[in-house]
Amino acid sequence: MNGVASLSAAHRVAVFGGTHGNELSGIALVGLWLRDGAEIRRRGLEVRPFMANPRAVQERARYIDTDLNRAFTPENLSSFQGEDLPYEVKRAQEINQIFGPMGSPDAYDVIFDLHNTTSNMGCTLILESSNDHFNLQMVHYIKHAVAPVTCSVLLNDHPRLHYSTTRSVAKHPIGLEVGPQPQGVLRSNIFESMRLILKHALDFIEHFNGGVEFLPCTVEVYRVVERVDYPRDSNGNISAMVHPDLQDCDWEPLNPGDPMFQMFDGRTVQYKGDCTVYPTFINEAAYYEKQQAFVMTKKETLNANGIKVTKS
Numbered sequence: 001m002n003g004v005a006s007l008s009a010a011h012r013v014a015v016f017g018g019t020h021g022n023e024l025s026g027i028a029l030v031g032l033w034l035r036d037g038a039e040i041r042r043r044g045l046e047v048r049p050f051m052a053n054p055r056a057v058q059e060r061a062r063y064i065d066t067d068l069n070r071a072f073t074p075e076n077l078s079s080f081q082g083e084d085l086p087y088e089v090k091r092a093q094e095i096n097q098i099f100g101p102m103g104s105p106d107a108y109d110v111i112f113d114l115h116n117t118t119s120n121m122g123c124t125l126i127l128e129s130s131n132d133h134f135n136l137q138m139v140h141y142i143k144h145a146v147a148p149v150t151c152s153v154l155l156n157d158h159p160r161l162h163y164s165t166t167r168s169v170a171k172h173p174i175g176l177e178v179g180p181q182p183q184g185v186l187r188s189n190i191f192e193s194m195r196l197i198l199k200h201a202l203d204f205i206e207h208f209n210g211g212v213e214f215l216p217c218t219v220e221v222y223r224v225v226e227r228v229d230y231p232r233d234s235n236g237n238i239s240a241m242v243h244p245d246l247q248d249c250d251w252e253p254l255n256p257g258d259p260m261f262q263m264f265d266g267r268t269v270q271y272k273g274d275c276t277v278y279p280t281f282i283n284e285a286a287y288y289e290k291q292q293a294f295v296m297t298k299k300e301t302l303n304a305n306g307i308k309v310t311k312s
């Protein structure tokens with residue numbers, strides 16, 4: 001479609017930290033903004049900082065009973081409240097009440113969910129839909145604002161690989177994933193990168209609400225196509241590590257025949273696919289429990305419609 005589509009203003013915005021209690025950048029930033037929100041205040045916007053999983057934050061653990069960032073399924077959100085539910089399922093219901101209900105007109109317009117990764121991914125924005133033109137325009141704006149620093153865009157809209165994120169309660173969910181940073185550690189460079197991306201994101205929303213027109217554009221994204229597990233022995237135990245040629249090479253091309261894993265006995269496991277892919281979340285610490293060594297993506301260019309705010 002050419003031309004410029006009219007969209008409603010985005011007045012209610014939330015910034016989540018501590019969806020995972022051992023990812024300290026978002027926890028520190030949200031803690032800071034809960035004490036003094038001047039930095040995230042914008043004209044015509046309610047910006048609400050929020051600690052998503054306070055018990056996990058207190059324990060410095062990813063979660064208490066189950067991963068909050070996989071808990072927002074229709075079944076969980078409709079489970080009877082009085083039942084003896086896992087802590088994160090109860091928390092998902094509370095978050096859905098405060099910021100949702102998911103899929104309803106009452107839901108928050110935007111939720112930014114702040115995460116750290118142990119992988120060498122740099123600054124990454126995560127989208128859940130290739131049709132959300134508001135979000136596509138926002139990531140386009142952010143990418144230009146932070147250039148020449150790279151901000152990659154990961155698109156996860158695969159019906160099988162998609163998962164039920166905390167941010168999915170909002171009309172426009174967007175994840176911020178910055179790394180590398182070990183779990184339970186704060187690094188100033190990662191903290192400042194995250195802070196800067198959020199600043200530009202809020203500026204974008206303020207400009208949009210204020211009547212700035214954003215012209216049609218294109219956005220380069222990495223679309224999730226597969227999750228790759230470690231090689232395993234007959235007992236299901238890991239029998240290889242990420243190959244040194246692949247380690248820390250997030251977003252770089254992996255071609256047929258390139259090394260993927262190094263077996264404990266020294267042999268190399270090569271990538272046997274028939275086309276170039278772009279691995280990311282390589283050797284992410286939190287994904288060992290999810291039986292995932294990395295995520296394979298394909299590079300794609302999406303067209304974003306022009307957008308402007310509907311005059312009220």
Ligand SMILES: [Zn+2]
Binds near residue numbers: 115
């Ligand atoms: Zn996380």
